[in-house]
Amino acid sequence: MSNTTNDRLLGVYLHDHLAAAAGGVELVRRAAKEQAATPVGPGLARLVEDVEQDQESLRKVLTDLGMADHHVNETFTWLAEKASRLKPNGQLIGRSPLTSLIELETIRIALEGKRAGWVSLRLLADHDARLDAELLDRLIARGVDQADRAEQLRRTVATAVFRTTENEKV
Secondary structure, rough: OOOOOOOHHHHHHHHHHHHHHHHHHHHHHHHHHHOOOOOOOOHHHHHHHHHHHHHHHHHHHHHOOOOOHHHHHOOOOOOOHHHHOOOOOOOOOOOOOHHHHHHHHHHHHHHHHHHHHHHHHHHHHHHOOOHHHHHHHHHHHHHHHHHHHHHHHHHHHHHHHHOOOOOOOO
């Protein structure tokens, strides 16, 4: 196995993660806004700050590697996230009580994907001095913490959502 980084494949990989991050940031922002007055609102607000910082960290990694930031991929993912809102979740207009649960499940999955990306980069950092191993270690630890916090929020909503009436907000 060669110790040389395939920058073409790494660039595609990182730009895919950056595009996913754009959609993830938008999803967490929307969920935090919609659930601001609920018990999970403060936790979601904290996640917004975290995922925005992580998106900037990913841009820094791209810069450190000398790779351009491709906003086209991010724009496409941002539009896809907006289109995903059209799914009714059992209700044609307004938010269904299921919307909050589905959003948190999606956020939880996205956070795991982000952490997996940091782990992949950390493995590469052992052979590529352009990557900051200490930064990646911190991002991996943050990713674990974020996923744990999102799981607690998801559990809170999952418990509440099936115990509400059709019109109650969760």
